Structures are given as structure tokens and as C-alpha cells.
Amino acid sequence: MSMDETLYCPAAPRWLPWAALLLAAAVVALVWWQLGTGWGLAALLLVPGLFVLPVFLPNSGFYAPVLSRWAGAGQRIWLTIDDGPSADTPALLALLGRHQARATFFLVGERAAARPELVRAIVAAGHSIGNHSHSHPQAWWWALGPAALSSQIGQCQQQLAAITGSAPRWYRSVVGHTNPFVAAVLRRHGLRRVGWSARGYDGVAAEVPTVLARITPQLAPGAIVLLHEGGRPGQAEAVLDGVLQAAAQRGLRADIPG
Template sequence: MDVPHRPPRHPHAWLPLLLLSQLLVAWAWWRWGWPLGLPLMLASHGICLWGVLAPNVALYGPVLSRLPTADRSVWLTIDDGPSDDTAAILDLLDAHGAKATFFLVGERAAARPGLVREIVARGHGIGNHSLTHPQARFWALGPRRMRAEIEGGQQALATITGTAPRWFRAVVGHANPFVSAPLHEAGLARVGWSARGFDALDGDVERVLGKIERDLAPGAIVLLHEGAAHGRNPGMIAQLLQRLDARGYRTVLPDP
């Protein structure tokens, strides 16, 4: 499927906008005092934080959250591997004639290169999901560490497969101002999602699948995980594939 691939074109565009907003806040504070200046300052900071924490917000660069199609097709994306679940998930996908993109963590990929090559050999996609998956602090990484996470993940996966990934999934979906520059330089486009069940945390299969099904629609990007502590990710994916088949959905991968 032909999907717009949009790496950030102007990775530092946020900086003049931020400076301008704070100059306006300072002017309003000087002109009308704190009763207006303080709320404006809090609002401007809130908008900046919203762009960091909200997964599909494009404040710091483009993010793809659904496919441009009216067909009953979805893009399955599987985060956090490779893991002990990867082989079982590949067999499930094969059994249903389904395809998915695996957003892999660089260090985990380097530890299990055979699984990474098997993903590619079976016709699935590979995406960059950072080098070390620092989920508690990815949102607050500075420019040097952010670059190391993105470039390190890219290098690890390219070394194993011979091809650099084209898609990036931010850890926990967070993206601060320092994400765009390394994505621009690596030619990576950021991918969000439009359907999720919180399967990385919730081990209740019916509850997880119910949340995903509520958001299923033509062009949905479905967020899934592997290797969760509850150990039920393969079972969840098995049932999701059955339900997709029953509802007439097919899985697609973005070109190429």
C-alpha cells in the first residue's frame, strides 16, 4: 500500500515558535500584569507538554496515525521485540496469511539477530523502536541521548538486516522537541496508532481485544506488543487475527 512517508522536513521549526510564544507571554505580563501573564505562561507550557505526552500529536514533527484508505485493511504493528514471543507470533501470522511491522529495540535485536532475520525472511516489516527502550524517561531525553537512542537503534537493525528502517515508533508514543532532528537525518517517519488495547500492561484478553475492536476502522494502525510480563501477547494476537478474519479485514504493509 502506498502510504505517505514523511520524515520531519524542518526539525528545528519548534524553536522560533517557542521563543515567539514566550516573548508574547512576557509582553502580556508586562502590559497587563500577572492576572493575564501567568495563565498565558501556564497555557503555553501546557501546549508544549501536550505535544510531548500525547502520542499522535504532530507539534514536534509529522506522525502517521492511520492509513489513507477506505478499504477494510489495517496495519498491524508489534512493539518491544524481539522476545521469547517472536517465533510464536510469526507462526500465527503465517497461519492467517497476515503481515505486520515489528518495531524492534536495538539492543534486544543485537542479542537475537536470528529472530530479526526470520521476521524479514517471512515477509514482515522492521521498524526502529529506539536502542534501549527507556520508557520511564524517553519523553525527557536531551538532544544527545535522544540522538543516541534513534541512531543506535537504526544502526543495530541496519547491521543485522542490511537495510535501514524507514519507520520509527517513539517509546510510549512520546516525542519531545529533540526527536525531529535525528529522524530527519536518518530519513525516518514517525508512526503512531489509532487502535490499541494496552496489551503491554493488561493481561485480560477480552478487555484488550474489546478496546482494539472499538477503534477498528478502515486504515487503522493497530498497536500491539510482545514479551509482556503477563505472557499473553501471542494469545491476544491469535484471537485478534481470528476476529479480523471474521470481520473481513486484511492486513497490509506500507510500501516498500
């Protein structure tokens, strides 16, 4: 079995969310008819929430297939680093090189356009890159419509392809959110959505020991680890160093899918 086959994430039928929505509407109507207005209104408020919840669950495949673990990885983990390129990138590349580790950098298109030399350095060092939107509109990503999602993902894809000569194959949702319109865009660009199984919330204010205490228990064969560039000076490098040391102590090697 090839590595690509172990990472295959079968898509749910395209009609499934819409069929589920029609079924939910029918259930609401039935409850209203059988139990009266009070219960009908309660169902009307509850049922839509069942369709909103998957939007905010990073590893939910309800609206688009998602990889949350690296199947068939053996004693390897997949390090994924979001939100670059940034001033942290050179230090992270140097650290990965010292540990003979590889990672996937999920890049923001606008930031890549401002620092194309760092994008090329990532690829030259043997790492892979992924699509993390064009401008990272984190407050509204979950609510974007088809045109806006297509523009955000498409512009990033074009920008990264122009810099490296090859379009990315991996995609990570902004803040992990998704909605009913993203699957079609990913299919059009041949992208696979990547979630995670280990995170330390380093993207929010947190001390390095606290971040590592959250991630380390989740380090296991096939783990997909979520890390971030940015934050306080030196934070991203310290977190990455701690993760690599903890992985080595467990006999795990950081690598990327082929």
C-alpha cells in the same frame, strides 16, 4: 498513486516550534504588561504547558510528522508489534503465517543484538521491522536531549541494519513520546514516525478479553494497530489471534506498506 505517496506525511517547517515558542513568550509579556503580575504569572505557568502537552500525545505532529492511519489501504489494516524480539516472537510469526497476515515489528536494538536469529526470521517470513530505540528507556524518553536521542535511534538503526543487511524505514517512539529534538534525527536516518489508531493497552496489566474489547471497535480500513510482545506467557499470542479473527470477520486483511 504509489503506496509510498499515500503514506507521505508532510513535515512542518523546522522553525515552527521555535517560532511558536517566541510568540508564546511575547504573549506572556503582553499579558503581564496589560493585566498585571497576577495574570502574567498565570500565563507564564500556562503557556509552557501548551508546548509540553504534544510531547505526551502519541499522534501529535507538532514536533515531528507522524502517521496515525494508513491512507489508501483499502480493506487492509497495519499490525505493528512493539518491544521485541522476545520469546514470544516465534509463536507470533507462526500465528501470522497461519492467517496469511503480515506485520511490522518495532524492535529494540539491545534485544535484537541478543536474538539476531529472530530478527532474521521476521524478515524471512515477509514482515518488516522498525526502529524502537536501542535500550527502550521509557521513563525518560520524553526528556532526552539531541545527543541521547541520536545515540538511541542511531545505534538501533545500525544494529538492525547489521543483522538484516537493510536499515529500517519506520520508527516508533518509546511510549509514543516525542520532543523538539527527534525530527532532526529521523531526517538524518530517513525514518518515518509511526503512531497508531487502535490500541488495547496490552503493554500494561490487562486481561486478553479486556484488551480485545478496546481494540475491536477501532478496527477499520487503514487502522494502525498497536500490539506488544512480552507480558504474561501466551498473552501476546492470544491478543494477536483475537485481533486477526476480528479483522477477518470485518473483511479486513493485515498487511504492511510496500
